[in-house]
Amino acid sequence: MSGRLLRLACTAVCALSSLAFTVPPEPAAPADGDDRTVIALLTDLQRLYREAEQASETYNATEEQLKRQRAEVRRLDTELARARTSLHDSRAAAGRLARQQYQSTSDLSPYLRLLLASDARRALDQGHVIGQVARERAATVDRLTGGERKAGSLAREARKALDTQLALARKQREQRDKVTGRLDEVERLLASLTAEQLTELSAREERETEKSQKTFMASGALSSTAKNPTAQGERALRYAVEQLGKPYEWGAEGPDTYDCSGLTSQAWADAGTPIPRTSQEQWARLDHVPLDRLRPGDLVIYFPEATHVALYLGNGKVIQAPRPDTKIKISPIAANPILGAVRPDPGSTPMPTYTPLTLPENAEQGSNEGFNGIF
Known part of the structure; x- marks a missing residue:
């Protein structure tokens, strides 16, 4: 199925699912070769997209966990290598100690040497040296014992961390397969729609987006x-x-493709303020701000599950990566149901003067819908 047809059909799905309007009760004509109505088909599409939404959001969260786990594995591997080097040195010192003890020609203790010596001062000096050697030998044994315990503990931690990393990688692959599987089902379902139905759905989306924006403003x-x-x-x-x-690509963080939260997180990282990777974490962890206090650069969060996000541009517009088979664009702020807004830099002072950025002529072309918050 062509990308254009997929865009037309999918954008209409979100328009029908938007909170801003209700679907008319009159059923559409069945698609050729399919006895289901258009509304029934759209219901199936919504279900598939909701399932893909959950897998996609979990995929992004798991990817962040996996990054942290990989860093932990690298840290433990480095620490274990240092511990093993230290243990090797301690074992070498312990070997030298054993050889010295074996080669010793006297079985007399320092105390007996002191009692039998003809020169007490010289014996005391020798006893001091012998005592120092004994302390150094004890310290060598302690270092060896401690080094063995530390190396063993680090080895166990490293194995556990690696097992966790492998489990996360398996989980991520399962989530990826679930998302791609659902999107494959969507494309097959869209292929059942006629060109007339696709045109009707596209026109409906445009009307409803315009209506939602006017109502909101x-x-x-x-x-x-x-x-x-x-x-x-x-x-x-x-x-x-x-x-x-x-282009939009689920799970992508640039530089060539992005998903919605990949765009917002990378934009703020470029500004020197790292923020959470997923839209749900951005909503949960960043400072909330009332809509009437929105300033350009704030993040607008969509849908009850906080599963879509865009950057506020000003004048009722946002920059967003809407969904698969679309491109990053300028959209009306109310193109999707708004949950709220968050501010990545709540303690910073606004610029005294600001000239809005120059935008390309075609920056607002394409679908505005985020597909019921899936991506």
């Missing part, structure tokens, strides 16, 4: 007073604008 949820971004927010927006037109 008229509600006064956004402040009528223009606000400036912070220096970091401006850098994040500049990064996002430079990505306009690049």
